[in-house]
Amino acid sequence: MLADILARLQKQESASESGVAAAFELNWQCLEPEAKKLACLLSLFALAPIPWSLVESAASYSDLEFDLNVNCTVLVERYLLQELAEDTYQIHDRIQELLRQKLEELTEANELKRGFCQAMVAVARSIPQTPTLIEFAEATLAIPHLGETATVYQAWLSDDDLISPFLGLGRFYQGQGSYAQALPWYEQSLSAARKRFEDEHPSVATSLNNLALLYDSQGRYSDAEPLYIQALEMTKRLLGDEHPSVATSLNNLAELYRSQGRYSDAEPLYIQAL
Template identity: 85%
Template sequence: MLADILAQLQKQASPGESGVAAAFELNWQSLEPEAQKLACLLSLFALAPIPWSLVESAASYSDLEFDLKANCTILVERYLLQELAEDTYQIHDRIRELLQQKLEELAEADELKHGYCQAMVAVAKDIPQTPTLIEIAQATLAIPHLAGTATVYQAWLSDDDLIWPFLGLGRFYQGQGAYVQALPWREQSLSTARKRFGDEHPSVATSLNNLAQLYYSQGRYSDAEPLYTEILAMTKRLLGDEHPSVATSLNNLAQLYYSQGRYSDAEPLYIEALSMRKRLLADKHPSVATSLNNLAGLYYSQGRYSDAEPLLIQALEIAETRLRANHPNTITFRQNLEDLRRKLSIQALEIAEKRLGANHPNTVTFGENLEELRRNRQP
């Protein structure tokens, strides 16, 4: 128990001394400089279980080259650190408070803080957009420390790293569908970026986009639309009218309109995004395949099946050439094309039945083709 640490420290106090602080000071003075530095580094972590791998990473970024594990053992023996389980530790809040005071007296304090932040940014970058259950489990213990980095240690994050803790936290929660928990991190990412960079900066655009995507995922289309519009205008100002990020912004706004059933608003944006990606990325780029699929989906929703089919054929050809056969995009494009061809076959069968009759050879052939498509549909 963490409370036991305080009791043990209290016992170490000399006659006439009182309180944990006095016992802590006795322990501190007896520590070698290496152990003191490690203790100060540990004080940067949140009041939560600390995986040893995170300590090693932070120490590496801080250029601490001494024997970490041996000094860790010393801190445990001196009741300054508790071992919760193998390679997992925690500090009592009062001990952490005292250690943070020592940290501020340390010449290497800034170096330790920068190293700690770099380690946490590395954790954030390892969290994917849509984490699997395994990836969620791997990141869970780091989340309280990542949250502390975002809220407490912003000043020691470089400009390039500033919003990464927020991005990682947003991905962790949003990727699980925990939108309520994700929202404050998306909002703080935007406010933090604006505070440091002003209104015109790529990190502001990224934060706006992530917040807009969260609103979109929640079905909050009226909240998402002005953000997507602002992102598109900002991206053009920052990067010029011809840039892949502009095409992405066009596609995102089109997707919003599509979800609202505003097909006439979505179509020109999808077409512009497709044309821009072809110009900037070459005809066979996977992003071109995505644009082809998106435009085909719009036509499919409008019942314009003959317009959609050649686009889906192109999208699938690109995916099969540039991506693996079992890549999620390849599978999606293939299924979309199969669904479309079933619609076309149903349409052809209905027309044949009305014009030629149920027993006409062409009607029978259309019926057989439809059954073949249904049998061959991949799960």
């Protein structure tokens, strides 16, 4: 329905102003402030089905305390939001574009972006290394929105949260054996961490380690080994020899050597890890 209305409006556009933009502006002026904030929050999500539970989580992190359901109904009635199924919604691409413009006019814009990112980080951290079928199904609808967080809203991720969306996406695909889809997320995790921290942060070591684990899973041992070694050296330098992450790095490198039959190289690392 919404797509049909937008298509009809686009046919009416004049040289001076788009019919869609004009209709949108009329709708926007009729909205209460709470509905406007919810609409702007929704604009942060990707152009994909949006589970209402994710909206509620993002609203909570953004400290939006008004009735979300009432304002959701208003947005649907105003054709600014499309209901796909029970508790699942989507925004048309042109509406999203216009709402993102309105978002930048809000004094709460940064709070909404940070809240959205925090909600997505919570989802990313809940994705295990090897998802079960149930966990896979639960995470599937969130994946496009995690991608939006990692690529579009990276600047609003805190230092502690920076690589979480990338790693969540990597685990989601790697856990299914989709290594080709996991690889760019692990590579971007390393790139983002190095861009923000250079080589002086544990997130860089974690990113190196996860990329090495992916190569290891593919049997790309010659690609994995130097990354494991870099991760181990960096973890020792940043966290000290007595940190559990050092033991993990030692164990990962030992596992790589064991997989290759390099038992004399693996044994001392296993002993150090223990």
